[in-house]
Amino acid sequence: MRVKAVITYDGSAYQGFQKQTTTNRTVTHSIEKALHSLQIESSITGSGRTDAGVHATGQVIHFDLPEFWTDLDKLKQNLNRKLTQIQFKHITKSSHDFHARFSAKKRVYRYVFKTQKPSVFEQKYISYYPQFDTALLKQALSLFIGKHDFDYFHKTGSITHTTVREIYAAHYIQRKNNHIIYFEANGFLRSQVRMMLDAAMQCAREEMTLAQLLEQIKCRKKHSTKLAPPHGLYLSRILY
Amino acid sequence: MRVKAVITYDGSAYQGFQKQTTTNRTVTHSIEKALHSLQIESSITGSGRTDAGVHATGQVIHFDLPEFWTDLDKLKQNLNRKLTQIQFKHITKSSHDFHARFSAKKRVYRYVFKTQKPSVFEQKYISYYPQFDTALLKQALSLFIGKHDFDYFHKTGSITHTTVREIYAAHYIQRKNNHIIYFEANGFLRSQVRMMLDAAMQCAREEMTLAQLLEQIKCRKKHSTKLAPPHGLYLSRILY
Incomplete structure (x- = not known):
């Protein structure tokens, strides 16, 4: 079975x-x-x-x-x-032909960060960004929505027949002292979420412009391939 | 200095x-x-x-x-x-004669538990008791208050000139899904807090009677020397 x-x-x-x-x-x-x-x-x-x-x-x-x-x-x-x-x-x-990877339609990631330094009890579970601009973060995230060739947003090393992925949602909310970013897509390339997160946070801290981010999304120019720290990131839902 | x-x-x-x-x-x-x-x-x-x-x-x-x-x-x-x-x-x-241990006047411990199974992210920080009686827990805790010889509530192995300690406060509160027990004393013997906690929770689950707990506090009969799990326990404050 x-x-x-x-x-x-x-x-x-x-x-x-x-x-x-x-x-x-x-x-x-x-x-x-x-x-x-x-x-x-x-x-x-x-x-x-x-x-x-x-x-x-x-x-x-x-x-x-x-x-x-x-x-x-x-x-x-x-x-x-x-x-x-x-x-x-x-x-x-499940049915005998169900496949956890190939049958998946949507994948959802959640990223949690704080502007106060996380305590020793939180540090493996919450990331830390002392300051950022909410409006810029929201604008940066919205640029990812849609179908794009994410060739400039992944680590190499995994075999995949295409680097095109569709992002259905990319939004930010605040819940008390926790700041949360959601990404929903048909799939993600290797380290893609962490690379998008870092780029979005760079925009939110005015270390990268929205125009530069757009250039990278459109595969015109690579501005950054840094990764956000893993410890605030959660694979939260898979839809079939 | x-x-x-x-x-x-x-x-x-x-x-x-x-x-x-x-x-x-x-x-x-x-x-x-x-x-x-x-x-x-x-x-x-x-x-x-x-x-x-x-x-x-x-x-x-x-x-x-x-x-x-x-x-x-x-x-x-x-x-x-x-x-x-x-x-x-x-x-x-601090003054040159300040001593973290000997100058301490009061010590406060906090114990956090849940009645739902803690998630993989909480399990090192929150203990788990699926069910208990709030009224019984409060009564059990109140029995500890005052100056007692805690000879039946400690692990041996540490040298101490007396097993008498004074408990100033022992109370329980609920904050959303977290249940919290506070103990405030002039000092605690080795593993005393965890032994008192386990005994109090036994009363709260009707595995020990309040009369039995009192017998143990009064050094008349030892009913249990089990320890509560360490992972919900926090040394939270020292007063000088």
């Missing part, structure tokens, strides 16, 4: 989502180890990778269950007992 | 406050290492120890500065740049 699971994890405990040959401290390795201890030899597939230090509140994975596992609630309980920094929120039966 | 510093730390990163021969992952070791890198060879003294996993928002320490260090703001900045899970909130000049 193929199952779809929604998971949340504390990215600060891992070197990223994807399995690596150099470290076992990856989300994939930890989950597969927990599955194997329950006699489930299936590997897992996620909706996409997250960088080291990037969190997830709604990452989606799929894997195949052997016949003898029928009680999905019990499976969830067992996995959550074995895992500490990863939590299974839901496990549901 | 003797200085007094108020520090905050994420206890989940350490094996406790006190220096140990078996590990360098202690708050004291990390601070002394940072001081030494600034040519300050003084050891530090804290107001008291905290167990592994216990946090602090207002731990107080003292140490002695060599003559050449006069700018305390710069010292604070330098230390905060070197330390990640520990933050210096204030460093102020």
Whole structure:
């Protein structure tokens, strides 16, 4: 039986989502180890990778269950007992051709930052920008909306047949002392979210002009390929 | 010059406050290492120890500065740049006979728990008690108030001339989904707070009667010496 699971994890405990040959401290390795201890030899597939230090509140994975596992609630309980920094929120039966990555229609990221220095308890979960201009940030974000070739907004190293992605939403809200940026797209290239975030924050701090940002979005000139720090970033929702 | 510093730390990163021969992952070791890198060879003294996993928002320490260090703001900045899970909130000049431990008049601990399972992001900072009776908890806490011989509420292993301590306040409040218990005393024995907390929560879950708790407080009968989990506990204030 193929199952779809929604998971949340504390990215600060891992070197990223994807399995690596150099470290076992990856989300994939930890989950597969927990599955194997329950006699489930299936590997897992996620909706996409997250960088080291990037969190997830709604990452989606799929894997195949052997016949003898029928009680999905019990499976969830067992996995959550074995895992500490990863939590299974839901496990549901899916169609046999469901694919966490290829079936995904929309991906949503949330970025949380503060203008006061985060405390030692918040620093792995909230980023820090002492000052920025709200109006400029909103304008910068709006430039990303639409279908663009994001060739100037990604790290190389992943194979993809096109660098065109469509951003459906890019907005900013303030909730008490937390400042939050949302990005919703059909997909993101490697490190694209963090590169867009850094560029938008540069505009919001008047270190880059909106015209320069637009030049980069239109693949005319590369102004910056810096990445925003990972610790305020959350993969928050995948829509199918 | 003797200085007094108020520090905050994420206890989940350490094996406790006190220096140990078996590990360098202690708050004291990390601070002394940072001081030494600034040519300050003084050891530090804290107001008291905290167990592994216990946090602090207002731990107080003292140490002695060599003559050449006069700018305390710069010292604070330098230390905060070197330390990640520990933050210096204030460093102020104190009288030469100030002693972080012996001069302390009152110590305040805060314990935070939830009745919903804490998320992966909260689990090192908030404890979990799915259900409890508020009225019983308040009654249990009130029994601790006053001067008592806490001989049945501590771990052995620390030298102390008396096991009598005075609890000035022990109260419970709810703030949204967070439940908070405060303890204020002239001092606490080793693991006393966690043992009192566990006993109070046992009463609040009807696993121990208030009469049994009172028997233990009056050193008549030991009913439980279990410890509450450390991860919801914060050393929050020291008064001099």
